[in-house]
Amino acid sequence: MTYFFETYQQVVQVIEEQQNRPRYFKKSKDVGELMKEPSTLENFITILSGEDEGHNLSFTEEERQIAQEFFQYNNYYNFSIFPKLLPCQGDKYSYTDALRIYQIDEFLRREIHYFTSRIEKWIKTSVAYHLSHIYENTEYVKAECYLDPALYNSHKTYLETMESFAGALHKSKEPFIEHHFKQRNGCIPIWVLVEELTFGQVDTFLSVLNTDYRNEWSDRVFERENRKFVLSWISVSRYLRNISAHHSRFYGKKYIVLPRLKKEDMKQYGVTNGDKNTLFVALLVLKSLLSFHSLQVQSEWNLFMDNLEEILNDNTEIINYRLNGLRENWKSALVIEIDPVNNVY
Numbered sequence: 001m002t003y004f005f006e007t008y009q010q011v012v013q014v015i016e017e018q019q020n021r022p023r024y025f026k027k028s029k030d031v032g033e034l035m036k037e038p039s040t041l042e043n044f045i046t047i048l049s050g051e052d053e054g055h056n057l058s059f060t061e062e063e064r065q066i067a068q069e070f071f072q073y074n075n076y077y078n079f080s081i082f083p084k085l086l087p088c089q090g091d092k093y094s095y096t097d098a099l100r101i102y103q104i105d106e107f108l109r110r111e112i113h114y115f116t117s118r119i120e121k122w123i124k125t126s127v128a129y130h131l132s133h134i135y136e137n138t139e140y141v142k143a144e145c146y147l148d149p150a151l152y153n154s155h156k157t158y159l160e161t162m163e164s165f166a167g168a169l170h171k172s173k174e175p176f177i178e179h180h181f182k183q184r185n186g187c188i189p190i191w192v193l194v195e196e197l198t199f200g201q202v203d204t205f206l207s208v209l210n211t212d213y214r215n216e217w218s219d220r221v222f223e224r225e226n227r228k229f230v231l232s233w234i235s236v237s238r239y240l241r242n243i244s245a246h247h248s249r250f251y252g253k254k255y256i257v258l259p260r261l262k263k264e265d266m267k268q269y270g271v272t273n274g275d276k277n278t279l280f281v282a283l284l285v286l287k288s289l290l291s292f293h294s295l296q297v298q299s300e301w302n303l304f305m306d307n308l309e310e311i312l313n314d315n316t317e318i319i320n321y322r323l324n325g326l327r328e329n330w331k332s333a334l335v336i337e338i339d340p341v342n343n344v345y
Contacts, residue, residue, distance in 0.1 A: 041068045044076045048083060048095065055083040056092060063095040070099070078247075085252040087320045097318045104311060104319075105251040108279075111304045112286070113244035118297055119237045119289055120199045126221045127202060128191035134216050143189035150210065157208035164201055165193065172196045199238045207231055222292050229288075232260040236285045250279060252323045259285045269333045271325075278325025280333075287334050298336045305335050 028035045048055045083098040135145035152158040239257035258276040
């Protein structure tokens with residue numbers, strides 16, 4: 001415990017020093033950069049109506065009024081990409097068409113946020129539960145297994161992890177953390193610790209675990225056959241969670257965190273390595289993880305697929321299926337075949 005608290009104090013000092021450092025942004029005149037002038041609500045509509053920037057939307061008088069109200073509450077910069085995501089550039093689409101794509105993206109964001117949040121909570125729970133039961137050592141008790149350097153793949157990653165965990169506890173304002181420092185002499189069980197870690201910290205923690213411990217955890221939660229895929233699936237889920245939390249776009253996005261996929265799945269669903277940055281593959285990863293979740297969550301996922309199918313069918317003329325990696329069999333690939341017998345944990 002001594003090293004952990006020394007690290008905690010060092011992290012506190014570093015954070016306090018960083019908070020006193022001024023943030024620096026470049027001034028356009030200093031670097032010779034021409035900044036655009038702010039636009040008016042009416043000018044947004046003019047830009048969207050023109051072909052110069054690839055929008056070329058038509059507006060009825062009613063749509064103009066709807067758009068002016070919309071841009072009072074929604075950033076034009078965020079919306080401006082959606083006309084460019086309509087299927088055939090050069091065709092004349094309406095503002096309503098672009099708005100509908102925007103709304104479909106919002107639907108995807110809400111649903112993906114929900115499921116990645118469930119995955120985050122589940123992964124934290126499984127890490128605390130299984131590691132504390134797997135762990136055996138006379139130097140540390142099970143509840144503080146994360147303090148043991150032998151749990152990690154190197155001494156360097158052990159030190160980095162301790163620093164990261166100490167930083168999380170320093171930032172915490174939760175009463176239960178204060179309780180453990182004041183009433184429990186700073187002895188914090190792993191199931192308390194994980195509540196204050198970000199999804200990214202848990203993801204990193206799993207990646208630096210001693211291979212034997214990580215494999216034992218993975219085999220218990222996801223079965224042995226998925227051992228070499230699980231970490232990449234969790235990283236993708238974490239990435240999608242961050243996208244949703246920052247209200248970023250899902251529809252038509254080229255994703256930058258790519259998963260490892262089973263060869264048989266890639267062959268069955270017609271996925272190439274070049275398709276791994278698409279919405280379809282992102283959803284396939286979530287489905288792969290949630291196939292080991294509870295019966296309730298699996299049923300909720302399948303309902304999401306039903307609703308998505310209905311939305312796409314109702315808007316087929318404006319959906320760019322290829323851009324999102326969606327093929328004819330997309331739904332059958334993403335629906336979970338529910339097995340009530342294996343939905344225990």
